[in-house]
Amino acid sequence: MSIYNHFRKEELPFVERALEMLTLVERKQAMRLTDFLDPRQLAIMQSLTSQVHDVAVMPYGGFEGAERVRVIIHPAYFDPEPADFHLTLLHIGADQRFHRLEHRDVMGALLNAGLKREKFGDMLVDERGCYAVVADEVADFICSQVTHIHKTPVTFEKVEWESFEPPDEQYQEKTITVPSPRVDAVIGEVYHLSRAKALIPIRGGKVKVNWKVVDDPSSLLEAGDMVSLAGWGRFKLLDVAGPTKSGRIRMNIGLVT
Template sequence: MPKELYGHFHPDEHHFVDKAWDWIERAAEQHAVKLTDFLDPRQALILTSLVNRHPDVHCRLDGGYSAAERKRALIAPDYRILDGEDMAMTVLSVSSGDGKFLTLEHGDYMGAILGLGMKRDKVGDIHVIEGGCHCLVTQDAADYLHMNLSQVHKVHVQTELLPLDKLALANVNLDELSLSVASMRMDGIVSDVFRLSRAKVLTPIQAGRCRVNWKLEEDPSKPLKEGDMVSLQGFGRFKVLEVEGITKKGRIRVKIGKFA
């Protein structure tokens, strides 16, 4: 791969860039077809940008439903039609009849799955629904999870494998916050959203625990913009919904959607 391309990516992303370019070259030169595991939106963006640089390769992204966040990619020579290809994913339904799911959250299910030794990239989006959750998983991981996932955060559960058309989607609940900020600097907005002092948000940001649009961001002064998705490991994530304007005192009114 042209070395100058590395400049477009964070050093932590270079390993994935190399891997993605290898998939692309194999498709172009060996006519190989590659079905990836689930990619996060940043990885999908990197892969798409690299595919677009190669005239003989194309790819398809699919996460099991139209608004999926995490998606599998199918990379192939450009003459191959990809629309009808099987993306090899299924729905893992997790349920319990004891009513204790009221307190279980996305992280509880994710923790239980990873606790079985499952890699994160075998798991797509997780939808917490009434009475349990529906989780997109790769077919090669589905049977293992079906047989071994029996407990989520001390709650005994049953699992079932369902086709994609039986997927139930979670209602995304955003707690809306209206902020008045001096600037759109990332550290200031993160500090206000999570109610931390500016000093306390600097440490995790500079330690590489903050992502903007799924890209690692270590610069506390980075300006945020409308539509940005921000996550701080250990605290949660939020979306900049709207920059509403300037107050009479010259401050910026920002509407934030914090994921519950």
């Protein structure tokens, strides 16, 4: 069976690029640094190391628990350092009295500035401030060119990693009840969509569970799953409680803010 049969069609271009990088490192015995990968891409990269010899991958996103990471592909004998990942931490200064910046606001501003998503990692927003992890090579451009997020004036300033304490995950918690843990039922309840309307984005490949496209509406969700619906946002299934008196399933979900 071909290695490609293990992956979805839309994942194959990344699989091919990852295999090329792994093979190049194996042949040249030289380190290679990727752009930022999401957790699904990282899992693919790690699984493909079985196709090469004496090659390892090391992920790092600037802090423990980072969701998006750069990966160093390196000969097994090499031991990368944090500086080898070429990450810059930017603090975003803004007057948030009238509009509180959210994760999607920061991401939208960077994309609108012409940056590719692969050039920036996690964006961290809480009451203490806003931060963005970016590739070194785009940090100066962001600091000089991104001056507003929506209509709010902002400044980007480089911060030393030693002074940074990442904020805790921020969720807007919500309790729902569903007839079953099927992905179409849960998405419909979370986003107030009928079962028929929930089927459209699922069948269209717009839904990801744990960063992997899920187009089968009967797929079952479990506690801990991260679910995203393109254009709507994402949520984490925090826990599944016992059934209600009517037999429905009670779930606690956390909308990512």
